[in-house]
Amino acid sequence: MPVESDEELAEILDYETIAVVGCSNTPGKEAHEIPKYLRDHGYDVIPVNPFAEEIFGRAAYDSLADVEEEIDIVDVFRPSDEVAGIVDAAIERDDVKVVWTQLGIRDDDAAKNAEDAGLRVVQDKCMKVEHQRLKA
Structure with missing residues (x-):
């Protein structure tokens, strides 16, 4: 079952390193403003976007497989039909x-695959909203 309880969400928000798949370098877009908020609140945000050289002054990676740093959370800003492939890439990593x-983004089958692989899953929730509600 995807994570729903405030206790579990707060625990997840204690992690520090977030790879943002679909991170945007366009101010005003949610895929830019929410990762910026997370950076501003102490998270290590790793942008993953094959169409950007850098975001927030940091090199952007083409894919999760290319990320050299350890990742705690994969935050997905891509359409629901791309979630399965992103989950597969997350499962391939051991971190x-x-x-x-x-x-607005969910894929129940991909969520089950992630959970079966030992990952926790949060679907259809905004990290900024949850952070403001539980941590700010």
């Missing part, structure tokens, strides 16, 4: 603990 899909 990812959580797959989090932003508001």
Whole structure:
């Protein structure tokens, strides 16, 4: 079952390193503003976007497989039909603990695959909203 309880969400929000798949370099877009908020609140945000050289002054990676740093959370800003492939890439890594899909993004089959592989899953929730509600 995807994570729903405030206790579990707060625990997940204690992790520090977030790879943001679909991170945008366009101010005003949610895929830019929410990762910026997370950076501003002390998270290590790793942008994953094959169409960007850098975001927030940091090199952007083409894919999760290319990320050299350890990842705690994979935050997904891509359409629901791309979640399965992102989950597969997260499972391939041995460091990812959580797959989090932003508001309006969900794939129940991919979530089950992630959970079966030992990952925690948060679907259809905004990290910024949950952080403001539980941590700010």
